[in-house]
Amino acid sequence: MAQQRKIQDYDPLYSFLRYYVDFVLKLSYRNISYVGRENIPTDGAIIYAPNHTNALMDAMVILAMDRKAKVFVARADIFKNPKIAKILRFLKIMPIMRMRDGIDEVRKNNETIEKAVDVLRDRVPFCIFPEGTHQAKYSSLPLSKGIFRIAFQAEELMPDMPLYIVPVGLRYGNFFRFRSTVRIEVGEPINVGAFRKEHSDLAEPEQMTLLRTILDDRMKQTIFFIPNDEEYDAKYEICAAVVKNQVRHIERNKRRGLEAHFAANKDTLRELQRLQVDAPNVAERLITLGNEASVMRHKERISLSSVSIKYPLLSRLLMTLFMVVTLPYNLVASVLTLPIKALAEFLFTKLKDPAFRNSVRYLLNLVLWPLLMIIYSIVAYIVLPWQWALPITLALLPAPIIAHEAWRLVRLMRSDIRLLLNKPLRARYREIRHIIEQNR
8 A cells, every 4th residue: 555645755846836935925025035054954854933923924035045845733623614625735735723612623733743753854844933823023922832832842852963942033024015125034953952951950841831932032033023012003104214314324334225225114113212211302292292183194195105215206207207117017907907806806805804815816826828829829819810919919018017017116106295285294204203313
């Protein structure tokens, strides 16, 4: 009897499709930046521990970190349909129960843990989101015990192979907008065996508690972390208000793009923390301004991009020029990609959680656009000579991206106008920037 294929085994079809899947992922973001990949251990088994903020896209950006296959876990309820379960297994995803499923269901995780250990023994990276669920915020949730149970059991069964938990921080420019940005930072790994040896005087539950604290701290170091409290919205607004000024200081140290933006935001949070200790009245005024600005901006549907853009005048001129020059192509691209846009908008009405929006857009472009291209190509070759049909077909390939960028620019231009006409809101941003600059 043939031995059953294990989830981590090499699959030629999976490996072939990875090229296309990773390619579409790169097209789904204007900028993807991987930081700290040199921290990934090469001498043992790896458990990736990323924060969880953007549904399926979190797994996709982790998968694309390198060409290695990785095994993931997902909540068990989506495996109830046998056909879906078969697809998920092909994608190297296995189920895990959560406390909300009930204690009887959680006991079934023993099988998952055994399979996870088997994956690690084969030196295939295993990825589990230790927060257990996702939230679309630049914050964090308490870590569940699952990752530590897997790590401890695996470490006991692999005494001759180092096992590492590797924290990974995901920072999206926007959780809900397609073609945003994403920064992925690999943090300092934790050698599980060395940790347990160092703390052998502690009982296993105490070791888990301590390891949870260490992992939580290292994960927070890799992300743009704002405590999820009543000041969250205000602090986020303050960071956006001053980022373009802060980036200028950061760029003097030769950091650019997402790195400069990330460092600027963390500097602003540190400055706020300092002011809350050294000048509480100033900090209180900043929080008040941040809250007021957040409420006003959301009410007027103004994008934070309008607030935080580095060179507003130059950007607006370039946006306008781009729209004028590409208008004929944009019109055609918008019409031809309308089935994707219409289906996406329909599916959005069915979503209870907006964090799945980018996942929906990604999957639609991954599956539906190739089918549409086949149809459009057939029509082109039927009604036109091949000398015309071929260049037209090639020109249509990037249509979903071009059409989306056109819609994005229109949306941002409308947002810019709203901000320009809103003097009270602009006055609050000016005061926030002035206070931060005066207290640097």
